Amino acid sequence: MKATRRAMLALPALAAAPVSAQHAWPDRPVRVIVSFPGGSTPDIAARAVGNHFGRVFGQPFVIDNRAGGGGTIGADATAKATDGHTLGVTIGGPGSIAKILNPQLGYDPVTDLVPVSLLARMPFVLAVNPGVPVHNVAELIAYARANPGKLNYGSVGAGSTGHLLVAEMASRHGLEMTHVPYRSVPQSVTEIVAGRIELMAAAAGSVLAQVREGQARAIGVSGAARMPQLPDVPTLVEQGEPAGGVYAWIGLFAPPGTPAERVARIAGEAGRALANPETGRTLEAAGFEPLGTPPEALATLIREEVAHWGPVVQRLGIRPES
Known part of the structure:
Protein backbone atom coordinates (compact mmCIF):
# COMPACT_ATOMS: atom_id res chain seq x y z
CA MET A 1 0.00 0.00 0.00
CA MET A 122 -8.31 5.93 -5.80
CA PRO A 123 -8.32 6.90 -2.11
CA PHE A 124 -11.30 6.64 0.19
CA VAL A 125 -13.12 9.72 1.44
CA LEU A 126 -14.38 9.67 5.01
CA ALA A 127 -17.69 11.46 4.56
CA VAL A 128 -20.49 12.43 6.92
CA ASN A 129 -24.02 13.64 6.44
CA PRO A 130 -24.03 17.46 6.76
CA GLY A 131 -26.33 17.17 9.78
CA VAL A 132 -23.56 15.54 11.81
CA PRO A 133 -21.77 18.39 13.62
CA VAL A 134 -18.20 17.31 12.84
CA HIS A 135 -15.64 18.73 10.41
CA ASN A 136 -12.57 16.58 11.06
CA VAL A 137 -11.58 13.22 12.52
CA ALA A 138 -10.93 14.55 16.03
CA GLU A 139 -14.44 16.02 16.16
CA LEU A 140 -15.90 12.76 14.85
CA ILE A 141 -14.16 10.76 17.58
CA ALA A 142 -15.33 13.17 20.27
CA TYR A 143 -18.90 13.16 18.94
CA ALA A 144 -19.02 9.36 18.71
CA ARG A 145 -17.74 9.04 22.29
CA ALA A 146 -20.39 11.47 23.50
CA ASN A 147 -23.11 9.57 21.60
CA PRO A 148 -22.30 5.87 21.96
CA GLY A 149 -24.33 3.62 19.68
CA LYS A 150 -26.02 6.50 17.89
CA LEU A 151 -23.88 6.67 14.77
CA ASN A 152 -24.44 4.33 11.84
CA TYR A 153 -21.78 3.90 9.18
CA GLY A 154 -22.36 2.36 5.78
CA SER A 155 -20.32 0.31 3.36
CA VAL A 156 -20.77 -1.83 0.27
CA GLY A 157 -20.52 -4.98 2.34
CA ALA A 158 -18.94 -6.57 5.38
CA GLY A 159 -15.23 -6.97 4.81
CA SER A 160 -15.08 -4.32 2.09
CA THR A 161 -12.17 -1.92 2.46
CA GLY A 162 -14.50 0.95 3.36
CA HIS A 163 -15.99 -1.17 6.14
CA LEU A 164 -12.60 -2.26 7.45
CA LEU A 165 -11.23 1.27 7.44
CA VAL A 166 -14.01 2.62 9.68
CA ALA A 167 -14.25 -0.54 11.81
CA GLU A 168 -10.53 -0.39 12.56
CA MET A 169 -10.77 3.30 13.46
CA ALA A 170 -13.73 2.64 15.75
CA SER A 171 -11.89 -0.22 17.44
CA ARG A 172 -8.72 1.82 17.87
CA HIS A 173 -10.60 4.62 19.64
CA GLY A 174 -13.14 2.47 21.49
CA LEU A 175 -16.12 3.90 19.62
CA GLU A 176 -19.57 2.30 19.56
CA MET A 177 -20.95 2.62 16.05
CA THR A 178 -23.24 0.37 14.00
CA HIS A 179 -22.21 -0.98 10.62
CA VAL A 180 -24.91 -1.00 7.92
CA PRO A 181 -23.93 -2.94 4.76
CA TYR A 182 -25.49 -2.17 1.38
CA ARG A 183 -25.51 -4.02 -1.93
CA SER A 184 -24.04 -1.24 -4.03
CA VAL A 185 -22.09 2.00 -3.90
CA PRO A 186 -24.95 4.18 -5.24
CA GLN A 187 -27.32 2.79 -2.61
CA SER A 188 -24.92 3.54 0.25
CA VAL A 189 -24.22 7.06 -1.03
CA THR A 190 -27.95 7.72 -1.34
CA GLU A 191 -28.39 6.66 2.27
CA ILE A 192 -25.76 9.04 3.61
CA VAL A 193 -27.24 11.94 1.63
CA ALA A 194 -30.68 11.08 3.03
CA GLY A 195 -29.29 10.93 6.57
CA ARG A 196 -30.28 7.33 7.20
CA ILE A 197 -26.62 6.67 7.94
CA GLU A 198 -24.28 9.24 9.41
CA LEU A 199 -20.95 8.40 7.84
CA MET A 200 -18.99 6.08 5.58
CA ALA A 201 -15.60 5.62 3.96
CA ALA A 202 -16.47 5.75 0.27
CA ALA A 203 -14.22 5.31 -2.74
CA ALA A 204 -13.58 8.92 -3.72
CA GLY A 205 -15.16 8.87 -7.16
CA SER A 206 -18.47 7.66 -5.77
CA VAL A 207 -18.99 10.61 -3.44
CA LEU A 208 -17.14 13.59 -4.94
CA ALA A 209 -20.26 14.98 -6.62
CA GLN A 210 -22.23 14.84 -3.37
CA VAL A 211 -19.40 16.56 -1.49
CA ARG A 212 -19.18 19.33 -4.08
CA GLU A 213 -22.95 19.86 -3.91
CA GLY A 214 -22.96 20.02 -0.11
CA GLN A 215 -24.97 16.81 0.24
CA ALA A 216 -22.12 15.17 2.14
CA ARG A 217 -19.13 16.57 4.03
CA ALA A 218 -15.62 15.18 3.50
CA ILE A 219 -13.55 15.13 6.70
CA GLY A 220 -10.55 13.09 5.56
CA VAL A 221 -9.01 11.12 2.70
CA SER A 222 -7.13 7.85 3.02
CA GLY A 223 -4.43 8.35 0.40
CA ALA A 224 -0.81 9.22 1.00
CA ALA A 225 -1.47 12.79 -0.19
CA ARG A 226 -4.40 15.19 -0.44
CA MET A 227 -6.63 14.81 -3.46
CA PRO A 228 -6.39 17.52 -6.14
CA GLN A 229 -10.20 17.49 -6.26
CA LEU A 230 -10.40 18.12 -2.48
CA PRO A 231 -7.32 20.21 -1.68
CA ASP A 232 -8.74 21.55 1.57
CA VAL A 233 -9.53 18.11 3.02
CA PRO A 234 -6.56 16.73 5.02
CA THR A 235 -5.48 13.13 4.79
CA LEU A 236 -6.20 10.78 7.65
CA VAL A 237 -2.45 10.61 8.30
CA GLU A 238 -2.35 14.38 8.73
CA GLN A 239 -5.04 13.91 11.36
CA GLY A 240 -3.11 11.27 13.28
CA GLU A 241 -4.76 8.19 11.81
CA PRO A 242 -2.50 5.39 10.46
CA ALA A 243 -4.44 4.95 7.22
CA GLY A 244 -2.06 6.36 4.61
CA GLY A 245 -1.93 4.39 1.40
CA VAL A 246 -5.36 2.75 1.74
Whole structure:
Protein backbone atom coordinates (compact mmCIF):
# COMPACT_ATOMS: atom_id res chain seq x y z
CA MET A 1 0.00 0.00 0.00
CA LYS A 2 3.01 2.29 0.37
CA ALA A 3 4.70 1.68 -2.97
CA THR A 4 5.75 4.93 -4.60
CA ARG A 5 4.23 6.03 -7.89
CA ARG A 6 7.73 6.08 -9.44
CA ALA A 7 8.31 2.44 -8.56
CA MET A 8 4.82 1.46 -9.64
CA LEU A 9 5.30 3.01 -13.08
CA ALA A 10 8.67 1.38 -13.80
CA LEU A 11 7.36 -0.49 -16.82
CA PRO A 12 9.24 -3.43 -18.32
CA ALA A 13 11.31 -2.55 -21.37
CA LEU A 14 9.13 -4.35 -23.91
CA ALA A 15 8.50 -3.56 -27.56
CA ALA A 16 5.19 -1.92 -28.39
CA ALA A 17 5.01 -3.49 -31.84
CA PRO A 18 2.30 -6.05 -32.65
CA VAL A 19 2.95 -9.62 -31.59
CA SER A 20 5.34 -11.50 -33.87
CA ALA A 21 6.02 -15.12 -34.58
CA GLN A 22 8.24 -15.41 -31.52
CA HIS A 23 5.23 -14.49 -29.38
CA ALA A 24 2.74 -17.14 -30.50
CA TRP A 25 0.25 -16.24 -27.77
CA PRO A 26 -2.59 -15.56 -28.26
CA ASP A 27 -3.65 -17.73 -31.16
CA ARG A 28 -7.37 -17.23 -30.54
CA PRO A 29 -9.63 -14.72 -28.72
CA VAL A 30 -8.82 -14.02 -25.08
CA ARG A 31 -11.55 -13.93 -22.44
CA VAL A 32 -11.27 -11.16 -19.83
CA ILE A 33 -13.45 -12.03 -16.83
CA VAL A 34 -14.62 -8.90 -15.02
CA SER A 35 -15.90 -9.52 -11.51
CA PHE A 36 -18.48 -6.72 -11.71
CA PRO A 37 -21.31 -5.66 -14.04
CA GLY A 38 -20.99 -3.83 -17.33
CA GLY A 39 -20.58 -0.10 -16.78
CA SER A 40 -18.80 -0.53 -13.44
CA THR A 41 -15.36 1.04 -13.07
CA PRO A 42 -13.56 -2.34 -13.25
CA ASP A 43 -15.49 -2.98 -16.47
CA ILE A 44 -14.45 0.42 -17.86
CA ALA A 45 -10.80 -0.31 -17.04
CA ALA A 46 -10.98 -3.80 -18.55
CA ARG A 47 -12.46 -2.52 -21.79
CA ALA A 48 -9.88 0.25 -22.04
CA VAL A 49 -6.90 -2.10 -21.77
CA GLY A 50 -8.70 -4.85 -23.68
CA ASN A 51 -9.10 -2.61 -26.72
CA HIS A 52 -5.38 -1.86 -26.64
CA PHE A 53 -4.51 -5.54 -26.20
CA GLY A 54 -6.64 -6.45 -29.21
CA ARG A 55 -4.73 -4.05 -31.43
CA VAL A 56 -1.29 -5.12 -30.17
CA PHE A 57 -1.79 -8.87 -29.86
CA GLY A 58 -3.89 -9.29 -32.99
CA GLN A 59 -6.75 -11.16 -31.31
CA PRO A 60 -10.01 -9.94 -29.73
CA PHE A 61 -10.03 -9.57 -25.94
CA VAL A 62 -13.66 -10.36 -25.08
CA ILE A 63 -15.13 -9.01 -21.84
CA ASP A 64 -17.04 -11.59 -19.78
CA ASN A 65 -18.87 -9.93 -16.88
CA ARG A 66 -19.27 -12.34 -13.95
CA ALA A 67 -20.82 -10.21 -11.22
CA GLY A 68 -21.82 -11.50 -7.80
CA GLY A 69 -20.41 -12.56 -4.49
CA GLY A 70 -18.79 -9.17 -3.97
CA GLY A 71 -16.45 -9.93 -6.86
CA THR A 72 -15.50 -13.45 -5.77
CA ILE A 73 -17.49 -15.27 -8.49
CA GLY A 74 -15.50 -13.70 -11.30
CA ALA A 75 -12.19 -14.01 -9.43
CA ASP A 76 -12.91 -17.70 -8.78
CA ALA A 77 -13.61 -18.27 -12.48
CA THR A 78 -10.30 -16.60 -13.35
CA ALA A 79 -8.40 -18.71 -10.82
CA LYS A 80 -9.85 -21.94 -12.23
CA ALA A 81 -9.42 -21.17 -15.93
CA THR A 82 -7.19 -23.69 -17.70
CA ASP A 83 -7.54 -22.71 -21.36
CA GLY A 84 -4.47 -20.48 -21.44
CA HIS A 85 -6.51 -17.65 -22.94
CA THR A 86 -8.21 -16.13 -19.88
CA LEU A 87 -7.41 -13.03 -17.82
CA GLY A 88 -9.38 -11.46 -14.97
CA VAL A 89 -10.06 -7.97 -13.67
CA THR A 90 -11.16 -7.48 -10.08
CA ILE A 91 -10.63 -5.18 -7.10
CA GLY A 92 -9.16 -5.26 -3.61
CA GLY A 93 -10.99 -7.78 -1.43
CA PRO A 94 -11.73 -10.51 -3.99
CA GLY A 95 -8.20 -9.90 -5.25
CA SER A 96 -6.47 -9.92 -1.85
CA ILE A 97 -8.17 -10.80 1.47
CA ALA A 98 -11.27 -12.71 0.37
CA LYS A 99 -10.00 -16.02 1.75
CA ILE A 100 -9.34 -14.45 5.15
CA LEU A 101 -12.90 -13.15 5.24
CA ASN A 102 -14.38 -16.45 4.08
CA PRO A 103 -12.24 -19.54 4.77
CA GLN A 104 -14.74 -21.65 2.79
CA LEU A 105 -14.08 -19.70 -0.40
CA GLY A 106 -13.18 -21.92 -3.35
CA TYR A 107 -10.02 -20.01 -4.24
CA ASP A 108 -7.25 -18.11 -2.47
CA PRO A 109 -6.30 -14.80 -4.13
CA VAL A 110 -2.76 -15.05 -2.81
CA THR A 111 -2.01 -18.46 -4.32
CA ASP A 112 -4.60 -18.92 -7.08
CA LEU A 113 -4.36 -15.61 -8.93
CA VAL A 114 -1.23 -14.39 -10.71
CA PRO A 115 -0.79 -10.59 -10.35
CA VAL A 116 -0.28 -8.95 -13.73
CA SER A 117 -0.80 -5.21 -13.28
CA LEU A 118 -2.32 -2.69 -10.90
CA LEU A 119 -4.46 -0.81 -13.40
CA ALA A 120 -5.77 2.06 -11.28
CA ARG A 121 -6.45 3.25 -7.74
CA MET A 122 -8.31 5.93 -5.80
CA PRO A 123 -8.32 6.90 -2.11
CA PHE A 124 -11.30 6.64 0.19
CA VAL A 125 -13.12 9.72 1.44
CA LEU A 126 -14.38 9.67 5.01
CA ALA A 127 -17.69 11.46 4.56
CA VAL A 128 -20.49 12.43 6.92
CA ASN A 129 -24.02 13.64 6.44
CA PRO A 130 -24.03 17.46 6.76
CA GLY A 131 -26.33 17.17 9.78
CA VAL A 132 -23.56 15.54 11.81
CA PRO A 133 -21.77 18.39 13.62
CA VAL A 134 -18.20 17.31 12.84
CA HIS A 135 -15.64 18.73 10.41
CA ASN A 136 -12.57 16.58 11.06
CA VAL A 137 -11.58 13.22 12.52
CA ALA A 138 -10.93 14.55 16.03
CA GLU A 139 -14.44 16.02 16.16
CA LEU A 140 -15.90 12.76 14.85
CA ILE A 141 -14.16 10.76 17.58
CA ALA A 142 -15.33 13.17 20.27
CA TYR A 143 -18.90 13.16 18.94
CA ALA A 144 -19.02 9.36 18.71
CA ARG A 145 -17.74 9.04 22.29
CA ALA A 146 -20.39 11.47 23.50
CA ASN A 147 -23.11 9.57 21.60
CA PRO A 148 -22.30 5.87 21.96
CA GLY A 149 -24.33 3.62 19.68
CA LYS A 150 -26.02 6.50 17.89
CA LEU A 151 -23.88 6.67 14.77
CA ASN A 152 -24.44 4.33 11.84
CA TYR A 153 -21.78 3.90 9.18
CA GLY A 154 -22.36 2.36 5.78
CA SER A 155 -20.32 0.31 3.36
CA VAL A 156 -20.77 -1.83 0.27
CA GLY A 157 -20.52 -4.98 2.34
CA ALA A 158 -18.94 -6.57 5.38
CA GLY A 159 -15.23 -6.97 4.81
CA SER A 160 -15.08 -4.32 2.09
CA THR A 161 -12.17 -1.92 2.46
CA GLY A 162 -14.50 0.95 3.36
CA HIS A 163 -15.99 -1.17 6.14
CA LEU A 164 -12.60 -2.26 7.45
CA LEU A 165 -11.23 1.27 7.44
CA VAL A 166 -14.01 2.62 9.68
CA ALA A 167 -14.25 -0.54 11.81
CA GLU A 168 -10.53 -0.39 12.56
CA MET A 169 -10.77 3.30 13.46
CA ALA A 170 -13.73 2.64 15.75
CA SER A 171 -11.89 -0.22 17.44
CA ARG A 172 -8.72 1.82 17.87
CA HIS A 173 -10.60 4.62 19.64
CA GLY A 174 -13.14 2.47 21.49
CA LEU A 175 -16.12 3.90 19.62
CA GLU A 176 -19.57 2.30 19.56
CA MET A 177 -20.95 2.62 16.05
CA THR A 178 -23.24 0.37 14.00
CA HIS A 179 -22.21 -0.98 10.62
CA VAL A 180 -24.91 -1.00 7.92
CA PRO A 181 -23.93 -2.94 4.76
CA TYR A 182 -25.49 -2.17 1.38
CA ARG A 183 -25.51 -4.02 -1.93
CA SER A 184 -24.04 -1.24 -4.03
CA VAL A 185 -22.09 2.00 -3.90
CA PRO A 186 -24.95 4.18 -5.24
CA GLN A 187 -27.32 2.79 -2.61
CA SER A 188 -24.92 3.54 0.25
CA VAL A 189 -24.22 7.06 -1.03
CA THR A 190 -27.95 7.72 -1.34
CA GLU A 191 -28.39 6.66 2.27
CA ILE A 192 -25.76 9.04 3.61
CA VAL A 193 -27.24 11.94 1.63
CA ALA A 194 -30.68 11.08 3.03
CA GLY A 195 -29.29 10.93 6.57
CA ARG A 196 -30.28 7.33 7.20
CA ILE A 197 -26.62 6.67 7.94
CA GLU A 198 -24.28 9.24 9.41
CA LEU A 199 -20.95 8.40 7.84
CA MET A 200 -18.99 6.08 5.58
CA ALA A 201 -15.60 5.62 3.96
CA ALA A 202 -16.47 5.75 0.27
CA ALA A 203 -14.22 5.31 -2.74
CA ALA A 204 -13.58 8.92 -3.72
CA GLY A 205 -15.16 8.87 -7.16
CA SER A 206 -18.47 7.66 -5.77
CA VAL A 207 -18.99 10.61 -3.44
CA LEU A 208 -17.14 13.59 -4.94
CA ALA A 209 -20.26 14.98 -6.62
CA GLN A 210 -22.23 14.84 -3.37
CA VAL A 211 -19.40 16.56 -1.49
CA ARG A 212 -19.18 19.33 -4.08
CA GLU A 213 -22.95 19.86 -3.91
CA GLY A 214 -22.96 20.02 -0.11
CA GLN A 215 -24.97 16.81 0.24
CA ALA A 216 -22.12 15.17 2.14
CA ARG A 217 -19.13 16.57 4.03
CA ALA A 218 -15.62 15.18 3.50
CA ILE A 219 -13.55 15.13 6.70
CA GLY A 220 -10.55 13.09 5.56
CA VAL A 221 -9.01 11.12 2.70
CA SER A 222 -7.13 7.85 3.02
CA GLY A 223 -4.43 8.35 0.40
CA ALA A 224 -0.81 9.22 1.00
CA ALA A 225 -1.47 12.79 -0.19
CA ARG A 226 -4.40 15.19 -0.44
CA MET A 227 -6.63 14.81 -3.46
CA PRO A 228 -6.39 17.52 -6.14
CA GLN A 229 -10.20 17.49 -6.26
CA LEU A 230 -10.40 18.12 -2.48
CA PRO A 231 -7.32 20.21 -1.68
CA ASP A 232 -8.74 21.55 1.57
CA VAL A 233 -9.53 18.11 3.02
CA PRO A 234 -6.56 16.73 5.02
CA THR A 235 -5.48 13.13 4.79
CA LEU A 236 -6.20 10.78 7.65
CA VAL A 237 -2.45 10.61 8.30
CA GLU A 238 -2.35 14.38 8.73
CA GLN A 239 -5.04 13.91 11.36
CA GLY A 240 -3.11 11.27 13.28
CA GLU A 241 -4.76 8.19 11.81
CA PRO A 242 -2.50 5.39 10.46
CA ALA A 243 -4.44 4.95 7.22
CA GLY A 244 -2.06 6.36 4.61
CA GLY A 245 -1.93 4.39 1.40
CA VAL A 246 -5.36 2.75 1.74
CA TYR A 247 -6.92 2.73 -1.70
CA ALA A 248 -9.73 1.28 -3.73
CA TRP A 249 -7.94 -0.43 -6.63
CA ILE A 250 -8.45 -2.39 -9.84
CA GLY A 251 -6.09 -5.22 -10.73
CA LEU A 252 -5.44 -7.39 -13.76
CA PHE A 253 -4.78 -11.06 -12.99
CA ALA A 254 -3.98 -14.33 -14.78
CA PRO A 255 -4.70 -17.95 -13.80
CA PRO A 256 -2.03 -20.06 -12.08
CA GLY A 257 0.63 -21.44 -14.38
CA THR A 258 0.63 -18.50 -16.78
CA PRO A 259 4.23 -18.16 -18.08
CA ALA A 260 6.18 -15.32 -16.47
CA GLU A 261 7.25 -13.87 -19.81
CA ARG A 262 3.60 -13.66 -20.90
CA VAL A 263 2.64 -11.94 -17.66
CA ALA A 264 5.45 -9.42 -18.13
CA ARG A 265 4.44 -8.67 -21.72
CA ILE A 266 0.78 -8.19 -20.82
CA ALA A 267 1.77 -5.92 -17.92
CA GLY A 268 3.91 -3.82 -20.23
CA GLU A 269 1.05 -3.38 -22.66
CA ALA A 270 -1.32 -2.51 -19.80
CA GLY A 271 1.08 0.27 -18.82
CA ARG A 272 1.19 1.58 -22.36
CA ALA A 273 -2.61 1.45 -22.62
CA LEU A 274 -3.06 3.47 -19.45
CA ALA A 275 -0.37 5.97 -20.42
CA ASN A 276 -2.57 6.89 -23.39
CA PRO A 277 -4.16 10.27 -22.53
CA GLU A 278 -7.60 9.26 -23.82
CA THR A 279 -7.63 6.05 -21.76
CA GLY A 280 -6.32 7.91 -18.74
CA ARG A 281 -9.05 10.53 -18.98
CA THR A 282 -11.71 7.83 -18.98
CA LEU A 283 -10.51 6.47 -15.63
CA GLU A 284 -9.77 9.90 -14.19
CA ALA A 285 -13.36 10.91 -14.94
CA ALA A 286 -14.44 8.05 -12.68
CA GLY A 287 -12.11 9.32 -9.93
CA PHE A 288 -9.29 6.82 -10.47
CA GLU A 289 -5.57 7.40 -10.92
CA PRO A 290 -4.46 5.36 -13.98
CA LEU A 291 -1.34 3.29 -13.27
CA GLY A 292 -0.61 0.15 -15.28
CA THR A 293 2.23 -1.20 -13.15
CA PRO A 294 4.60 -4.16 -13.46
CA PRO A 295 3.42 -7.40 -11.81
CA GLU A 296 5.51 -6.99 -8.65
CA ALA A 297 3.78 -3.74 -7.69
CA LEU A 298 0.40 -5.51 -7.58
CA ALA A 299 1.92 -8.51 -5.78
CA THR A 300 3.43 -6.19 -3.17
CA LEU A 301 0.12 -4.40 -2.67
CA ILE A 302 -1.65 -7.72 -2.08
CA ARG A 303 0.98 -8.85 0.45
CA GLU A 304 0.63 -5.55 2.30
CA GLU A 305 -3.17 -5.73 2.37
CA VAL A 306 -3.10 -9.30 3.70
CA ALA A 307 -0.53 -8.35 6.36
CA HIS A 308 -2.52 -5.29 7.44
CA TRP A 309 -6.16 -6.32 7.10
CA GLY A 310 -5.79 -9.99 8.01
CA PRO A 311 -5.19 -9.32 11.72
CA VAL A 312 -7.96 -6.69 11.72
CA VAL A 313 -10.46 -9.16 10.27
CA GLN A 314 -9.45 -11.83 12.78
CA ARG A 315 -9.44 -9.49 15.78
CA LEU A 316 -12.84 -7.98 14.99
CA GLY A 317 -14.38 -11.28 13.87
CA ILE A 318 -15.55 -9.86 10.55
CA ARG A 319 -17.24 -12.21 8.09
CA PRO A 320 -19.01 -11.41 4.81
CA GLU A 321 -22.44 -11.71 6.43
CA SER A 322 -21.51 -9.71 9.55
